[in-house]
Amino acid sequence: MSTKTIIPIGPYHPLQEEPELFKLYCEGEIVKDIEWETGYNHRGIEKINESKTFDQVFFVVERVCGICSTSHPFAFANAMEEIAKTEVPDRAKYIRTIIGELERLHSHFLWVGLAGHFLGYNTVFMWAWKYREIILDLFERITGNRNNYAMFRIGGVRRDISTSQIPEIKKVLDTLKPKADLLTGAIMDDPVIHARTKNVGILTKEDIRNFGAVGPTARASGIAIDVRKDDPYAAYPLVNWKVITSEGCDVFAKAEVRLLEIYESISIIDQCLTKMVHLKEGDILTPVKNIPEGMGFGRAEAPRGEVFHFVKSDGSNSPVRHKIRAPSYVNVATFKKSCIGQTIADATIILAAVDPCYCCTERMAFAYDYYSGKKIMNGIDLIRVSHQKTNDLKMKM
Amino acid sequence: MGLGSYCFKKSLWVFHFGGSSCNNCDIEILDCLTPRYDLERFGIQLVGTIRHADVLLVSGSINKKCRERLIELYNQAPKPLLVVAFGACGCTGGIFAEGITFAGPVDKIIPVDAYIPGCPPKPESMLAAIVKLTNK
Amino acid sequence: MGAINYDILPELLRLTFNSDIRRIIIQQRRRLVIHIRKEALLEIANYFLDELSYRFIIATGMVSDNGFELIYHFSDDKNGYVINLLTELEETKPEIESLSNLINAANWIEREIHELFGIKFINHPNLTKLFSDGNWKDNEFPYARKKGQKINPTGI
Numbered sequence: 001m002s003t004k005t006i007i008p009i010g011p012y013h014p015l016q017e018e019p020e021l022f023k024l025y026c027e028g029e030i031v032k033d034i035e036w037e038t039g040y041n042h043r044g045i046e047k048i049n050e051s052k053t054f055d056q057v058f059f060v061v062e063r064v065c066g067i068c069s070t071s072h073p074f075a076f077a078n079a080m081e082e083i084a085k086t087e088v089p090d091r092a093k094y095i096r097t098i099i100g101e102l103e104r105l106h107s108h109f110l111w112v113g114l115a116g117h118f119l120g121y122n123t124v125f126m127w128a129w130k131y132r133e134i135i136l137d138l139f140e141r142i143t144g145n146r147n148n149y150a151m152f153r154i155g156g157v158r159r160d161i162s163t164s165q166i167p168e169i170k171k172v173l174d175t176l177k178p179k180a181d182l183l184t185g186a187i188m189d190d191p192v193i194h195a196r197t198k199n200v201g202i203l204t205k206e207d208i209r210n211f212g213a214v215g216p217t218a219r220a221s222g223i224a225i226d227v228r229k230d231d232p233y234a235a236y237p238l239v240n241w242k243v244i245t246s247e248g249c250d251v252f253a254k255a256e257v258r259l260l261e262i263y264e265s266i267s268i269i270d271q272c273l274t275k276m277v278h279l280k281e282g283d284i285l286t287p288v289k290n291i292p293e294g295m296g297f298g299r300a301e302a303p304r305g306e307v308f309h310f311v312k313s314d315g316s317n318s319p320v321r322h323k324i325r326a327p328s329y330v331n332v333a334t335f336k337k338s339c340i341g342q343t344i345a346d347a348t349i350i351l352a353a354v355d356p357c358y359c360c361t362e363r364m365a366f367a368y369d370y371y372s373g374k375k376i377m378n379g380i381d382l383i384r385v386s387h388q389k390t391n392d393l394k395m396k397m
Numbered sequence: 398m399g400l401g402s403y404c405f406k407k408s409l410w411v412f413h414f415g416g417s418s419c420n421n422c423d424i425e426i427l428d429c430l431t432p433r434y435d436l437e438r439f440g441i442q443l444v445g446t447i448r449h450a451d452v453l454l455v456s457g458s459i460n461k462k463c464r465e466r467l468i469e470l471y472n473q474a475p476k477p478l479l480v481v482a483f484g485a486c487g488c489t490g491g492i493f494a495e496g497i498t499f500a501g502p503v504d505k506i507i508p509v510d511a512y513i514p515g516c517p518p519k520p521e522s523m524l525a526a527i528v529k530l531t532n533k
Numbered sequence: 534m535g536a537i538n539y540d541i542l543p544e545l546l547r548l549t550f551n552s553d554i555r556r557i558i559i560q561q562r563r564r565l566v567i568h569i570r571k572e573a574l575l576e577i578a579n580y581f582l583d584e585l586s587y588r589f590i591i592a593t594g595m596v597s598d599n600g601f602e603l604i605y606h607f608s609d610d611k612n613g614y615v616i617n618l619l620t621e622l623e624e625t626k627p628e629i630e631s632l633s634n635l636i637n638a639a640n641w642i643e644r645e646i647h648e649l650f651g652i653k654f655i656n657h658p659n660l661t662k663l664f665s666d667g668n669w670k671d672n673e674f675p676y677a678r679k680k681g682q683k684i685n686p687t688g689i
Contacts (some may be wrong), residue, residue, distance in 0.1 A: 038664045040462050041417045044496035047676065051495070060492055066421030066517070085561060110424070129431040147421045147517055212589045212638030225588070231563060231613035295687065297564050297606065297615045310593050310606065314685055323593040330591075330638055380445045462667035497675050498668040 029343045034335055049322040054080060054154060054291060057319065061309075062148050065326060067110065070103045071302030072324065073152035075309040078233050079298025080154045083313050084288045090235075091279040092156035092286075094272040097235040099143070099151050100300070101265040101272075105176070106135040107303035108258045108265075111355050112183050115255060118348045119196055120387035124186055131179040138172055141165070156285030163281055166273045173266055180266070184259045192393045197252040201338040201350035204249060211337070212330045215305020216261070217354050219245045220253035227301040239271040251353040258355075291315070302327055304355050328356045345389040348382050408440020409479075409527065412450035414470060416503075417493070418457025421517040422484040426454065434520045441527060452479045452530070453507075458486035460498040464506055471507045479530055482509045483523075485516040537585060537612060539565075550577060563614045566604075571620040571629050574605070578618065578632055581607050587616060589638040594646035596678040597686040600624035601652055604687070605632070605639075619687060622652060624678070631657035649676040 025033040045064060049057050061072040074096065081088065088096070109132040116124025136146040142161055143149035151157050161169070187193055208218045218225055226243045228236040244260045246253035296311040305327030312321040331354045338350050415423050429436045430443065444450050447470050459467060471480070482503040485491035490502045503509055513526045543557045546567065553573030558566040569577055581587040587607040595602040601622040608615055622629060631654035632639035643654045644663040651674035654660055669675055678684070 037666075040460070042460055042462070042498050042664045042668055043417050043458065043493040044498050044675070045493075047497055048492070048495050063419045063421070063492065063516070066419045066424055069419075069421065082561065082564065126432055129428065130433060133428075133431070133433050146519065147425070209588070210637045212636070225610045230608075230610045231615075293685075295560065295564075295566065297560075297617070299615070306590070306608075308590050308606065310604065312595065312687060320684060321593065321595045323591070325591040329641065333637070333641060460668060462664075465667070 024339065024344065024347055026344055029345075031339050031342055031344060031347060034339050036332075036335075046322055046324060049319055051318065053317045054319065057322065058152055059150065061324065062150065064324060066147055067107050068103070068302040068304060068307065068326070069148055070099050070151070071300045071307045072309070072326075074100055074234075074300035075298040075307045076311070076322075077152045077154060077298065078300060079296030079309045079311045080291065082296040082298065083294040083311065084154065084291055086155050086286050086288050088156050088234075089283050089286055090238075091160070091276060091281075092284045093235040093238070094276045094279070095157045095161055095284065096152070097239075098161070098269050098272050099149060099157075100234070101269045102135060102139060102142075104265045104303045105262060105269075106132050106139075107355075108262050109135065109183075111258055111303075111352075112187065112255075114352055115187070115349065118352050118383060118386055119193065120390035121186075121193075124183065128183055131176070131183070134172060134176060134179075138169060142169070153285070154291075155288045158284075160282055160284050161273075161276065163277055166277060170270060170273055173270060177263075177266060180259070180262045184262075187255055187259060191397055192390060194252065195393050195397075196346075196390060197250065197255060197349065197353075198248070199250050200346050201251045201342060201353055202249045203334055203338050207334060207337045211334045213305070213334050214327050214330060215302070215355075216254055216257045217305065217331045217334065219243065220257045221249040222247045225306075227299045227306050231299055233300065235272055235275075236268075238275065239268055241268050241271075251349055254353045254355075291317075304328055305331060328354075332356050343389075344382060345385045348386045408442070409451045409531065410442055410444045410449055411452045411454050412444055412447045412470075412474075413454045413456070414467060416455060416457030416459040416463045416467065416486070417498075418484070418486060422456035422486070425517045425520055426456065426483070426523065429520045429523050434524065436524070436527070439527065447474045450474060450478070452481060454481050454483055455503045455507075455509075456483040456487050458490045458493040458496070459500050459503060459506060460496070461500045462498070464500040467503075467506055479510045480507055481511045481513060481526065481530070483513050484518055485514055488512045488514050491516065537609065539612070539614065546577075549580070553577065563612070564617075565614065566617045566619055568619045571603075571622060574618065574620060574632070575630050575635065578605065578607075579635060581616065581618075582636055585609070586611075589632075589636050590615070592632075592639065592642045592646060594650045594652060594676065595684075595687065596650070596676070596682070597621075597684045599686050601627045601650060602687055603629065603646070603652070621686070627652040628655055629653075630655050631660075633657050648674070650674050651677055 023035045024031045049060055052060060058073045061076050062069050064072050109128050113125040113128030140146050143151055203221050205221055205223055208221050208223050222245055224243050224245045229243050241264050244257050246256050291313050293315045294313055298309045300307050307327060308325040310323040311319050314320050339347060342350060413426060453474060482488050487503050490499055493499060511526055511530055513522050515522055547554055553570050554567060556568040587609050590606040590608050593604045599621055603620050605618040606615060631643055633643055641663060643657055644660060646652050647660055648662060648665040
């Protein structure tokens with residue numbers, strides 16, 4: 001039994017207003033069907049990009065999603081370098097990898113906090129986000145901003161990490177490992193969390209293939225797909241690391257995969273920093289004068305899965321067509337399978353387990369009666385029901 | 398002391414509306430509640446319904462679908478209400494102002510009392526804004 | 534099927550599908566674009582998904598001087614390839630068989646392309662609005678070609 005004290009400060013709903021994203025149709029306690037309504041976030045980014053130059057597009061795609069802010073420029077840069085047939089200098093590859101992995105770290109810490117919040121462990125939420133601040137400080141030191149780093153450009157990166165900074169960064173990373181141990185222990189060893197998340201929200205291998213799901217959602221069902229290993233880019237083939245999978249297929253497995261990925265990310269960053277010391281400072285760009293006509297298919301592994309960018313260029317300064325596919329687009333559709341047949345109390349944690357972009361998670365579930373169509377619960381109620389279930393389980397144990 | 402100043406003498410309760418945002422602002426707002434910045438020590442908390450709120454915090458560029466909700470929310474809110482536009486998107490629409498679904502920055506839809514620029518604004522800006530607002 | 538040999542795959546596809554395949558463009562480094570007749574989409578996609586165990590990534594709708602173009606992107610995760618099926622549709626009657634009955638992953642993107650371009654996906658189980666409701670009017674297709682816009686067809 002956990003010895004942490006849980007202080008009921010109350011649910012945090014930064015986006016608690018009407019736009020219901022998911023409608024859960026329930027018969028009694030069980031979710032029978034799920035419908036969704038989208039469109040609240042549509043900003044027409046693909047069209048905006050057609051009137052921007054390639055250099056400007058980096059700033060637009062960074063703001064597609066705040067949490068996966070680096071993965072989109074990463075995939076876009078990969079796509080553009082395919083068209084331009086450019087190879088990025090090694091130092092730039094390491095810097096890109098470091099930024100990508102730091103982003104994975106901050107995103108997974110964020111997710112751990114959210115999962116704790118939905119289950120009723122508000123202390124986990126507070127602590128995970130407190131430790132996340134360490135990573136954001138590191139970002140500020142390297143790139144100048146806590147979010148939206150503007151590090152990428154075609155052919156390299158914008159800013160260098162100077163060799164004198166490397167020991168400091170390594171020291172900060174060392175302080176992060178015990179924090180990760182603390183959170184991993186809190187989540188993986190708690191019997192109430194086991195009871196809440198094991199065998200909940202199961203997605204079989206067949207489901208994953210059918211929905212085309214990617215990222216930790218797929219890896220938690222034993223399907224070892226990871227763009228960094230399958231279609232290597234940047235410095236990932238130059239360092240040693242492994243793809244984390246789990247055969248559990250449930251919410252617990254998804255948590256396990258993310259928590260263990262934190263350690264892999266720390267190791268990758270450490271190796272990149274070590275290897276960078278021997279490379280010439282300042283060699284971070286292969287200049288590209290013109291983008292020829294052609295097509296680029298760029299991919300990157302965001303914290304949530306594969307980000308895919310397709311760019312069609314006609315030799316001018318702007319893309320003719322730019323298609324962006326975020327991982328949540330395919331992962332969120334799996335709710336149709338993983339939520340149905342589960343109880344209302346589990347709905348929020350199942351929805352959160354796929355780690356959709358945070359706004360989608362919060363601004364979402366409303367429960368309706370299956371037969372009458374009447375709204376019976378809103379988002380706050382669903383979270384409250386989830387907290388209630390945790391408390392009931394704690395009493396029993 | 399006017400009714401407005403009297404109402405805002407004590408702690409502010411904030412209701413957050415996320416328009417079509419990329420969530421960076423939303424995460425920074427949540428960050429303000431976490432141990433490092435800890436807005437709660439000033440008595441500020443996020444509330445789940447507009448009817449309890451003193452401040453309506455709007456982030457994100459507003460697209461056509463969100464616009465109706467925003468107006469509805471503003472009408473439902475008990476007055477006096479302070480409206481704060483958060484982030485570059487809230488203030489002017491940011492880079493998404495050219496999008497096909499853009500429905501005007503927040504101040505074209507509802508009256509705004511304070512603007513917090515930034516992409517995203519740092520939590521320190523949010524604290525400074527709260528202090529300025531309460532002293533207004 | 535065992536490990537896929539990409540040196541012989543283009544020949545193998547031509548032998549299997551004959552005139553359904555118009556052109557195979559081999560991009561550098563693990564990217565292939567296969568220009569097909571639109572009538573052959575289901576057969577070839579089925580071959581990719583079942584025989585070759587590809588994963589469906591997404592589909593892209595585009596416009597060109599010849600009308601509409603659709604690219605279906607598939608991923609060969611074992612070898613790191615992105616294999617793309619490119620097909621053209623007429624401007625006046627843009628229709629094609631839906632892939633959603635073959636693989637669920639195509640469901641949402643076909644609805645999205647329908648909203649943005651006006652392309653009709655025949656036999657789609659649920660070709661209703663995904664996100665346009667309230668964002669733009671019915672029968673308005675914001676990404677369709679504007680008058681006078683010149684865009685070269687892709688890869689041809």
